[in-house]
Amino acid sequence: MSVEVRHIHKTFGAVHANDDISLTFADGRIYGILGENGAGKSTLMKILSGFYLADSGQILIDGRLVHYDTPRGAIEVGIGMLAQDPLDVGPLTVLENFVYGQPVGPLPDWQAARRRFAELAERLGFRLEPDMPVERLSIGQRQELEIIRLLALGVRVLILDEPTTGISAEQKSVLFASLQRLAREDGLTILFVSHKLEDVLELCDEVAVLRLGRLVGTAVMPVTTGELVAMMFGQALAPPSRRAATPGDTVLEVQDLFMASERVVMRDCQVCVRAGEVVGLAGLDGSGQQLLTRACVGLARPLGGRVLINGVDMTGRPYRDFLAAGVSFGAAGRLEEGLVAGLTLAEHFILTDAGQGWWIDRERGRQIAEERIAHYRIMGRPDSPIETLSGGNQQRVLMALIPPAPRLLVLEHPTRGLDVESARWIWEQILARCAAGTAVMFTSADLDELVTYSDRILVFYAGQVTEVPDARSVTVDELGHLIGGQRVGEEAGR
Numbered sequence: 045m046s047v048e049v050r051h052i053h054k055t056f057g058a059v060h061a062n063d064d065i066s067l068t069f070a071d072g073r074i075y076g077i078l079g080e081n082g083a084g085k086s087t088l089m090k091i092l093s094g095f096y097l098a099d100s101g102q103i104l105i106d107g108r109l110v111h112y113d114t115p116r117g118a119i120e121v122g123i124g125m126l127a128q129d130p131l132d133v134g135p136l137t138v139l140e141n142f143v144y145g146q147p148v149g150p151l152p153d154w155q156a157a158r159r160r161f162a163e164l165a166e167r168l169g170f171r172l173e174p175d176m177p178v179e180r181l182s183i184g185q186r187q188e189l190e191i192i193r194l195l196a197l198g199v200r201v202l203i204l205d206e207p208t209t210g211i212s213a214e215q216k217s218v219l220f221a222s223l224q225r226l227a228r229e230d231g232l233t234i235l236f237v238s239h240k241l242e243d244v245l246e247l248c249d250e251v252a253v254l255r256l257g258r259l260v261g262t263a264v265m266p267v268t269t270g271e272l273v274a275m276m277f278g279q280a281l282a283p284p285s286r287r288a289a290t291p292g293d294t295v296l297e298v299q300d301l302f303m304a305s306e307r308v309v310m311r312d313c314q315v316c317v318r319a320g321e322v323v324g325l326a327g328l329d330g331s332g333q334q335l336l337t338r339a340c341v342g343l344a345r346p347l348g349g350r351v352l353i354n355g356v357d358m359t360g361r362p363y364r365d366f367l368a369a370g371v372s373f374g375a376a377g378r379l380e381e382g383l384v385a386g387l388t389l390a391e392h393f394i395l396t397d398a399g400q401g402w403w404i405d406r407e408r409g410r411q412i413a414e415e416r417i418a419h420y421r422i423m424g425r426p427d428s429p430i431e432t433l434s435g436g437n438q439q440r441v442l443m444a445l446i447p448p449a450p451r452l453l454v455l456e457h458p459t460r461g462l463d464v465e466s467a468r469w470i471w472e473q474i475l476a477r478c479a480a481g482t483a484v485m486f487t488s489a490d491l492d493e494l495v496t497y498s499d500r501i502l503v504f505y506a507g508q509v510t511e512v513p514d515a516r517s518v519t520v521d522e523l524g525h526l527i528g529g530q531r532v533g534e535e536a537g538r
């Protein structure tokens with residue numbers, strides 16, 4: 045069974061999550077759907093598997109147009125997906141879960157179901173105990189159960205969305221072996237969604253790369269990691285020459301930091317940032333960088349370890365204490381955290397003006413706003429509500445709100461979504477502060493930005509932090525390997 049998508053479009057508000065995507069998938073093959081977080085992979089797969097309806101575009105099976113708008117409808121035409129986040133299941137056993145997914149009469153034949161389940165599990169090398177309650181299964185085992193259930197429903201196209209997140213290495217090799225058997229022996233089409241290069245290189249026959257909602261290209265294996273990196277992140281520009289850094293005293297020192305989020309656990313993280321130094325935090329979203337930035341500005345409480353600012357232990361203190369210690373923070377979500385929707389430009393400057401008493405001086409706010417608008421070349425007026433400004437101008441406001449010489453400046457994705465000129469302007473501002481002795485730590489998904497502006501680069505991978513041996517000579521290519529979990533010079537072969 046071959047599947048084709050033609051000119052698929054899907055928008056969520058202003059986000060064009062899928063922008064004219066056309067792809068064909070043949071049977072018996074494993075396709076990698078690769079792309080950074082937010083590239084539009086899950087959206088495309090949810091459209092194929094009936095969770096979303098495309099705004100426009102077509103789906104064809106064996107050359108014939110098909111229409112469906114529910115997951116059940118997709119399964120009826122032979123397409124089934126394992127969700128990125130396993131669904132909640134209730135107090136059923138493995139076998140009950142398997143049986144209740146099947147289109148059977150009111151009295152299921154438990155003996156036959158048990159046999160069928162055992163057969164499928166055995167063939168795929170899955171060791172699942174049929175009488176075990178589903179809630180006691182690991183993520184990997186739930187995936188195995190879900191694969192068996194979809195196969196029993198007659199699915200011919202199996203979609204897996206980031207299936208290797210949260211499973212053990214052993215479970216991964218069982219999963220990969222079973223997927224290979226399903227493609228080679230049973231002729232299924234496997235669509236394997238991932239942002240991990242190593243997994244795609246190991247498993248897939250072909251790869252399609254998405255970036256910012258668009259199809260960047262497709263390739264048949266073997267391809268090199270370098271080629272995939274270039275497709276995922278764009279071609280590297282020649283970096284401008286870098287200033288020589290003469291770092292001063294240690295401003296930020298992080299010792300044995302231990303933190304956890306829903307997605308990642310970070311242990312034994314050690315970081316040191318000195319005055320006048322720019323330290324870039326590289327890694328795919330959710331690899332631990334944000335845990336570190338939040339701990340260093342007092343917005344998240346570490347489970348263990350210490351955060352020192354200028355030698356003073358600040359661990360677990362509130363944000364305002366960090367502010368008082370000279371720490372400034374530019375958060376990733378401009379409007380969610382750094383700026384306040386509904387307030388005007390002038391009101392933002394009034395609220396952050398350090399000399400402000402309890403009396404709010406509107407006229408003074410207006411003057412400050414006018415000065416800063418001119419100085420930071422912001423396209424907006426003092427009475428413009430902040431949400432009416434473009435992203436680049438919001439980012440400029442954020443920079444204008446940061447004091448002229450903080451001790452430590454922590455920035456999350458300082459130029460995300462900005463045009464090249466605005467991004468350069470933002471960096472001029474950052475580097476000017478740095479030259480005046482500010483210690484800078486920033487996160488970015490843009491490898492060019494990391495390579496261009498960092499004096500040192502820390503790579504986050506699944507909560508592990510490794511320093512790039514020589515950040516000044518590292519290439520975008522090498523950094524791409526590192527953030528995908530590979531070491532420099534290591535090419536994943538096939």
Ligand SMILES: Nc1ncnc2c1ncn2[C@@H]1O[C@H](COP(=O)(O)OP(=O)(O)O)[C@@H](O)[C@H]1O
Pocket residue numbers: 056059060061079080081082083084085086087088
């Ligand atoms: N249900 C949704 N509502 C609003 N925005 C969404 C929704 N799903 C995805 N998006 C947005 O669409 C873009 C693509 O997301 P997604 O398809 O999940 O990417 P990926 O799976 O490649 O990480 C992102 O900017 C994301 O924020």
Ligand SMILES: [Mg+2]
Pocket residue numbers: 082085086087128205
């Ligand atoms: Mg996704």
